[in-house]
Amino acid sequence: MMVGHAAQAEERLLETGSTLLYPLFNLWVPAYSKTHPGVQITTEATGSGTGISEAASGIAQIGASDAYMSSFMVRAHPGILNIPVSISSQMVNYNLPGLNGVHLHLSGPVLAAIYTGKIRYWNAAAIARLNPDVRLPHQPIVPIHRTDGSGDTFIFSQYLSFTSPAWNNAVGYGTTISWPPVESGVGAEGNPGMVDACKGTPYSIAYIGISYRKYTAAAGLGEAELQNRAGRFLLPTPRTIQAAVNALAPHTPANERTSLILAPGADSYPIINYEYAIVNAHQPDQATAQALRQFLTWVLSPRGGNSLRFTRQVGFVPLPPAIVRLSEAQLAKIH
């Protein structure tokens, strides 16, 4: 057995893309390599756009992306697969001196109005109505957004688009959007930049990937309870994220390109998303295709990559069995 492995030519796989998925791949790859010495997997954090483009062109075998590809893009690259490998979510944080211990209630339309500059002060009527028991300060709100292309911007703007028709018409959603000019608004680079900017700017508000909760907690930032489809205000916890996943898993199509924003159900947290491995179904040779299938099968397995042992470390949630089956069906197409 050992001799067989040693004689085998070493297979090389390249994973590149999403910086949000990067820490998870960096937990997976060393664990996988220990039991599978015949494969060498390199990981890179380059951004979802780069991941998609390099997986499509064949430079990388796995493109990591926080957003699924558009229908047009899939048509332009026949054979490209969008395979969910994990589930992420997002917090809305704020820096309100004296009030960071309070979980403010915020809704999609209110956030949309803040990010378009229509609501300018923390004690505006629309915010006060959602938080009748909180003494809000009369201070201008500083909305912080990502300036680099980002899956976090994608899901945040999708939450605003799905809840606020005004936002949907004027701005829409994407990994980079044309942010409405808000005089006090600030742009920040990456999730670490969001945490720093929010921490350093009193009366600011920011959207931050769940895997950065360690840092938002250390920075003492407040965390909002967001309004879900049923009208309830919830924090992103394993329970509320799982509830949202369970509500939408049955509606996931076979190609798995779907949004998980604003899931139905009383206990569903509204901003969650699939994290994708973008893979070309046509690989240049058998050996590469097999190595790729094997690794991704391990990634999806509850006893492999899709176990709490890994996902908990980055704040993600494992895929439910129904989605694992859909992803496995897609894996079978790789040849």
Next chain:
Amino acid sequence: MKFRVWLAVVAGILPLALIAIVAFLAIYSWPAMHFNGIGFIGRDTWNLGNLYANPVMFHGTLIPRGATYGILFLIVGTLLSTAIAVAIALPMGVGAAIFLAEVVPDALRTWISFFVELLMAIPSVVFGLWGYVVVIPFLGKHVYPVIAHSVGRVVPFFGEPSGSGYGLLTAGIVLSLMIVPIIAATLRDALVNQPSSLREAALGLGATRFEALWKVMLPGTRKTLIGATFLALGRALGETMAVLMVSGNALNVLPHRIYDPISTMAAFIVSQLDSALQDPTGLAVRSLAEIALVLAIISIVVNALARLLLMMWNNSQRSVMV
């Protein structure tokens, strides 16, 4: 003979590389230029459009629905931050050069000059990080509110609100520290290399030490100073990393106050490339290439202007002498 051929090849590669880069940018961004038109540099909206809807045909080009590419805010941000940087760096650089050439004792001069030149060798990301960690909180909390409260009462451009610390003035200040050593080191060398007989003659005619410096020594280095300033200007125009970290990265908005967030062309290309790659029509990446082309043209024009200025100066000096 063979050696000469080699030299010719090596020397020829450099201008060819410049032409090749500009030609590549022009050809690659041609579809974007065709779609954007001249409004590219006059519009204030950079919008990738709806990348999840089906693209639409527009005058024979496939474009994402709602896509608009305009970079006026980037051009303004680039030019203003560079102007502030040069405005701060010029007096500082000239002062430092005079100090190093005229005031400091010889033994110390070598050391201080060495440190000034070392400043040039620091990678720009280090300046950026320092700006991010130290300069922004300090200026944002302690300096800008004071300026806004005093100068701002008279000049609206300096008025309140003084912002978060990320923005135009911070970018200008960080940039100025990066280009001061270029001006200081070059001018110091020029001052030291002036013939000492000039100074002696001036002093012999009864000029004070200050007059000898101001009226005789400095005018002789004018050309060097202009050259160094434009070199510094070029560096500030194209600086990417440090600006990205301190400018606040404004999108689609012009600065109304000196503290407002801005973005520059170089920083924007870096921060937007990944999103642009998600545009299935490829027009976004080509529009980024068009920004690069505009930046290259601005840099080339600035350098050409510097040459022209020097040439005109030379001619006028010659005619005075005749």
